[in-house]
Amino acid sequence: TACSSKYVLSQMHPMWQGPLAVPGGDRQSPIDIVVRKSIFDSKLKPLVTKYDPHTCQQIWNNGYSFLVEYDDTTDKSTLQGGPLEDKFRLCQFHFHWGETNAWGSEHTVDKKLFPAELHLVHWNSDKYSLFEEAVMEDNGLAVIGVFLKVGKRHEGLQKLVDALPAIRHKDSVVEFNRFDPGCLLPTNTDDYWTYHGSLTTPPLTESVTWIIMKQHIEVSHDQLAVFRSLLFTSAEEDMQKSMVNNFRVQQPLRGRAVRSSFS
Numbered sequence: 001t002a003c004s005s006k007y008v009l010s011q012m013h014p015m016w017q018g019p020l021a022v023p024g025g026d027r028q029s030p031i032d033i034v035v036r037k038s039i040f041d042s043k044l045k046p047l048v049t050k051y052d053p054h055t056c057q058q059i060w061n062n063g064y065s066f067l068v069e070y071d072d073t074t075d076k077s078t079l080q081g082g083p084l085e086d087k088f089r090l091c092q093f094h095f096h097w098g099e100t101n102a103w104g105s106e107h108t109v110d111k112k113l114f115p116a117e118l119h120l121v122h123w124n125s126d127k128y129s130l131f132e133e134a135v136m137e138d139n140g141l142a143v144i145g146v147f148l149k150v151g152k153r154h155e156g157l158q159k160l161v162d163a164l165p166a167i168r169h170k171d172s173v174v175e176f177n178r179f180d181p182g183c184l185l186p187t188n189t190d191d192y193w194t195y196h197g198s199l200t201t202p203p204l205t206e207s208v209t210w211i212i213m214k215q216h217i218e219v220s221h222d223q224l225a226v227f228r229s230l231l232f233t234s235a236e237e238d239m240q241k242s243m244v245n246n247f248r249v250q251q252p253l254r255g256r257a258v259r260s261s262f263s
């Protein structure tokens with residue numbers, strides 16, 4: 001499918017997040033959300049997600065994170081509403097996490113770090129016909145960010161966690177044919193922050209409308225520990241590197257406004 005094109009992430013490793021800032025980029029991500037500086041916008045609508053669990057295709061380790069990919073050749077799993085004018089198609093979701101529970105998220109709220117962050121990646125199927133096209137356009141993508149906290153076990157996540165040992169190494173893939181990403185959203189999806197930014201992994205293009213959920217989800221310590229059992233490296237490499245700290249350094253706000261859907 002469009003979004004399953006293999007991004008060349010091989011140049012990516014924890015060190016890449018430094019020098020790879022886009023020169024002249026004035027809407028890069030991630031950022032710190034300064035709550036008291038966010039602007040309530042009463043025109044912001046509730047999110048409308050319609051996810052079909054049967055469009056789930058595979059789960060794989062791309063050497064940067066693990067991602068669950070969806071068939072995005074039709075409008076079966078979509079996102080609309082919120083700050084968005086158009087309909088967006090779900091392409092994949094993935095996570096970012098730390099080596100300990102003390103850090104791992106890409107965005108922060110008043111500098112508060114979370115142990116992990118979920119990204120649900122969608123592209124504008126009203127205006128474009130392929131993910132690869134949309135990724136280059138400033139209204140091309142919409143990514144929902146959900147913070148993870150350590151607490152009770154997340155039953156819906158467990159199906160993902162159980163598949164991870166089969167994709168320990170970079171470029172390993174396993175078939176995954178039914179997963180409802182809606183189960184990973186918090187109960188309240190009406191309260192969010194939104195701002196215009198970029199992808200946080202290559203191609204780092206400034207094409208993302210970010211929608212960051214105010215409410216986090218809870219996963220257990222043991223579930224997060226399985227994320228950390230993944231490897232950045234492929235089976236052939238002799239030096240195995242555990243997949244942790246796969247988050248980008250925060251980027252300057254450059255005068256951007258962060259709006260909130262709640263007061």
Ligand SMILES: NS(=O)(=O)N=C1NCCCN1
Nearest residue numbers: 119121198199200201202
């Ligand atoms: N972390 S992120 O901003 O979602 N970055 C992405 N890069 C490649 C395509 C999907 N997403």
Ligand SMILES: [Zn+2]
Nearest residue numbers: 094096119200
């Ligand atoms: Zn991400």
